[in-house]
Amino acid sequence: MISTESWADAHRLWDFHQMHHEPRPCSVAIGLGSHDLGVADAAVELYKRGMMPLIVFTGATSSTTRERMPRGEAVHYSERALELGVPSSDVLVEPNARNTGENIRLSKALLEESGANVSSVLLISKPYEERRAYATARKLWPEVEIVSASTPMTFDDYVDSIGDAHLVLDMLVGALQRLLIYPEQGFMVSQSVPEDVMAAYERLRSAGFTSRLVPDDAGTRH
Known part of the structure; x- marks a missing residue:
C-alpha cells in the first residue's frame, strides 16, 4: 500500500x-x-x-x-x-x-x-x-x-497504463538519482533540482522505492 x-x-x-x-x-x-x-x-x-x-x-x-x-x-x-x-x-x-x-x-x-x-x-x-x-x-x-x-498524460493515467504503481515510483526515483550523479561522470549536463523535489526524492528512497537505483559509483550504466 x-x-x-x-x-x-x-x-x-x-x-x-x-x-x-x-x-x-x-x-x-x-x-x-x-x-x-x-x-x-x-x-x-x-x-x-x-x-x-x-x-x-x-x-x-x-x-x-x-x-x-x-x-x-x-x-x-x-x-x-x-x-x-x-x-x-x-x-x-x-x-x-x-x-x-x-x-x-x-x-x-x-x-x-x-x-x-x-x-x-x-x-x-x-x-x-x-x-x-x-x-x-x-x-x-x-x-x-x-x-x-512525450505522450501527454497524467501521472495517474501513466500508473494505470503500467499497472504497477510501486514500479513506477521506483522508476521515478531511479531517474532522479541519475540526474544527480551522472553529470559528475560526464554523461549529462547538470541541472538544478528544487528543494521540494529533493525532499520528495529522499522520502521516497527512505520509504523503500529503490529497485531502480544504481550504485553512486556506477560509471558504466547510463
Whole structure:
C-alpha cells in the first residue's frame, strides 16, 4: 500500500521529470527506445502535425524488452510508425543503442551518414525520462537545439497504463538519482533540482522505492 505522502511525492517527481516544452517544428525527431510503444505513437502524432520531416527510432533490446520486442526496440517502433501511416522513406532505424548516451551518439552518427542537416531535435521519450534525455543530449550534442516531448498524460493515467504503481515510483526515483550523479561522470549536463523535489526524492528512497537505483559509483550504466 502506497501512502498518501509517497503518492504526493511521486507527483512532484513526475512533474519535475517533464521539461514542459511546447512542441515546435524541428529538423528531425529521435524516438528513444524502451518498453513503451507510446513513444512511437507520440512520434507519429507529431509527424502528422508537421513537426518534423524525419524520424529516427533508436534502441536495441534490454532485459525488460527482450520478450515484448524480440527484434529490438527501434525495429518495433518503426513497424508501429509504418502501420500508422508514416512512409518508410521518412523513418531511420538505429538498432544498437543500449543506453541513453548511445541513443544520442548513434542517432547523431546515423543522421550524419544519411546526409541530414540537423539544427534542432525533437527528442521523444517516456514522460518521466524527458529531463534525463534532455540533459544527456545537451551534453553529447550541444550544437543543436533540443525540444523534449512525450505522450501527454497524467501521472495517474501513466500508473494505470503500467499497472504497477510501486514500479513506477521506483522508476521515478531511479531517474532522479541519475540526474544527480551522472553529470559528475560526464554523461549529462547538470541541472538544478528544487528543494521540494529533493525532499520528495529522499522520502521516497527512505520509504523503500529503490529497485531502480544504481550504485553512486556506477560509471558504466547510463
